[in-house]
Amino acid sequence: MPNKKPSGNPAPLKPADFDEALERYREYLKRKKLLFTRERIAILEEVMARHDHFSVEELHDSLKANGKKVSRATLYRNLDSLKEAGILAEVDLGNRHVQYEHVLGHRQHFHIICEETSEIIEDDSVEVEKAVEILARKHGFDVSRIKLQIFGTKRRK
Amino acid sequence: MPNKKPSGNPAPLKPADFDEALERYREYLKRKKLLFTRERIAILEEVMARHDHFSVEELHDSLKANGKKVSRATLYRNLDSLKEAGILAEVDLGNRHVQYEHVLGHRQHFHIICEETSEIIEDDSVEVEKAVEILARKHGFDVSRIKLQIFGTKRRK
DNA sequence: GTTGCTGCAAACCCTTTGCATAGGA
DNA sequence: TCCTATGCAAAGGGTTTGCAGCAAC
Numbered sequence: 001m002p003n004k005k006p007s008g009n010p011a012p013l014k015p016a017d018f019d020e021a022l023e024r025y026r027e028y029l030k031r032k033k034l035l036f037t038r039e040r041i042a043i044l045e046e047v048m049a050r051h052d053h054f055s056v057e058e059l060h061d062s063l064k065a066n067g068k069k070v071s072r073a074t075l076y077r078n079l080d081s082l083k084e085a086g087i088l089a090e091v092d093l094g095n096r097h098v099q100y101e102h103v104l105g106h107r108q109h110f111h112i113i114c115e116e117t118s119e120i121i122e123d124d125s126v127e128v129e130k131a132v133e134i135l136a137r138k139h140g141f142d143v144s145r146i147k148l149q150i151f152g153t154k155r156r157k
Numbered sequence: 158m159p160n161k162k163p164s165g166n167p168a169p170l171k172p173a174d175f176d177e178a179l180e181r182y183r184e185y186l187k188r189k190k191l192l193f194t195r196e197r198i199a200i201l202e203e204v205m206a207r208h209d210h211f212s213v214e215e216l217h218d219s220l221k222a223n224g225k226k227v228s229r230a231t232l233y234r235n236l237d238s239l240k241e242a243g244i245l246a247e248v249d250l251g252n253r254h255v256q257y258e259h260v261l262g263h264r265q266h267f268h269i270i271c272e273e274t275s276e277i278i279e280d281d282s283v284e285v286e287k288a289v290e291i292l293a294r295k296h297g298f299d300v301s302r303i304k305l306q307i308f309g310t311k312r313r314k
Numbered sequence: 315g316t317t318g319c320t321g322c323a324a325a326c327c328c329t330t331t332g333c334a335t336a337g338g339a
Numbered sequence: 340t341c342c343t344a345t346g347c348a349a350a351g352g353g354t355t356t357g358c359a360g361c362a363a364c
Contacts, residue, residue, distance in 0.1 A: 035338050035343060056328080071346050076329060078344095092249050092304070098328090112298055121296050127288035135282040136307050141269055145308040147249065150289055152298040192318060192363050213353080228321045233354060255353090 017105030018048045021087050024104065028085035042068040043078055044087070053091055053099045053120075092149055093120060110148040119154065174262030175205045178244050181261065185242035199225040200235055201244070210248055210256045210277075249306055250277060267305040276311065 025044055029036055046063050054062075056075060063070050079100070082088035089103045094113050110128065112121040128148065136143045182201055186193055203220050211219075213232060220227050236257070239245035246260045251270050267285065269278040285305065293300045 033343095037338065037344060039345070069346095072328095073330080073347080074345055094304075096255075098253075110292070112293055112296055114298070115301060121298075123292060123296065125288060125292040128285065128292055131282060131284040131288045132305070132307055135267070135280060135285055136269060136309055139269055139278050139280065140312045141271070141278075141307065141309040142312060143307055143309040144272060147304075147306040147308070148289070149304040150293050150298065150300055151302040151304070152293055152300040155297045155299060190318095194319065194363070196320070226321095229353095230322080230355075231320055234319085 018045070021048050021102075021104045025082070025085050025087060028081065032081070034081065039070045039074050040078055040081075042070055043075060044082065047082060047088055047100070047102050048104070050102065053093065053101050055097055055099055059100070089145075092147065094149060094151060108146065110146075110150065112150045112152070114154050115151050116153050175202070178205050178259075178261045182239070182242050182244060185238065189238070191238065196227045196231050197235055197238075199227055200232060201239065204239060204245055204257070204259050205261070207259065210250065210258050212254055212256055216257070246302075249304065251306060251308060265303065267303075267307065269307045269309070271311050272308055273310050 021044060022041075025040070026036060028034075029040070042063060043059075046059060046066065046068065050059070050062065056072070056079070060070070060072055060075055063075075079088065083090070087102060087104050088100055091099050091101050091111065093099060093111060094115075095118075107124055108129070109122045109124045112123065113119075129146065132146055132148075133143055178201060179198075182197070183193060185191075186197070199220060200216075203216060203223065203225065207216070207219065213229070213236070217227070217229055217232055220232075236245065240247070244259060244261050245257055248256050248258050248268065250256060250268060251272075252275075264281055265286070266279045266281045269280065270276075286303065289303050289305075290300055
């Protein structure tokens with residue numbers, strides 16, 4: 001099933017978010033004793049510039065389109081560090097492809113996926129968060145990340 | 158990260174569940190004008206007999222171990238129909254491998270995943286379900302399936 | 315008997331890896 | 340300069356597909 005652009009209430013990305021991401025990534029790299037390379041910055045820029053869900057291939061394409069030459073191998077080698085740094089997250093949209101979205105500058109949000117049209121809505125809910133928190137506590141867990149996909153169909157009036 | 162067996166409050170599987178699954182699958186196949194083959198039944202048996210999370214490879218192994226020869230190709234070709242019939246579901250345990258669990262005979266449940274030990278706990282929560290329902294309604298959605306993964310770490314006392 | 319399903323093996327696609335070279339610190 | 344990161348191309352692993360034979364109905 002094809003993917004549509006998400007809609008709903010995504011939190012806006014402030015211009016300062018790239019700087020924050022850069023700072024965070026720089027600290028992460030230093031902490032892990034990894035180098036601050038031109039390719040890593042290019043990938044970070046591209047990740048922060050995209051506000052949709054994208055595959056590795058699409059990220060590779062948009063890097064190329066913007067004149068930033070980064071090989072696929074390098075891309076793959078660096079995605080995990082962006083995840084670990086809390087900048088990037090994998091999303092499951094029910095379509096068997098690994099897709100990503102940047103997470104810095106966006107509120108926690110969940111995905112509501114229409115099984116008929118593949119429309120994707122993003123939204124958050126304090127009530128869901130609270131209920132999840134209570135469920136986790138019950139088992140002695142401290143929550144670090146919630147992945148929620150709601151599959152269903154949109155009612156037409 | 159390796160996988161441990163899930164624990165928590167999984168609903169028990171009644172002996173009648175296989176019959177129910179068989180009936181449901183038979184109806185599904187008839188409706189879709191697909192044949193009721195020996196291989197399809199063997200796969201269904203194996204899927205219903207396993208109460209853990211399993212990969213396609215593991216399912217193939219246990220079929221073989223039980224003397225049911227089904228080729229990998231046939232296995233792959235039929236998993237989608239089991240999903241569509243509402244008997245099987247994919248689960249995301251954060252480990253980049255596609256895994257399955259049978260869903261018939263089990264209550265809806267969520268996965269709580271420890272990021273340190275990979276321990277997996279399964280449990281449900283009416284409160285979470287209600288909050289999700291409300292979130293979906295807000296966008297005009299009828300919910301058909303909820304996938305929830307809670308990542309965190311288990312507190313040690 | 316007809317049509318769809320299965321098994322095999324090859325093809326495919328996405329991701330990872332080995333190695334020589336380039337480039338941060 | 341030292342050592343890590345990159346690019347390339349090849350390897351790897353999981354999944355899909357074409358085709359000939361086989362099994363449901």
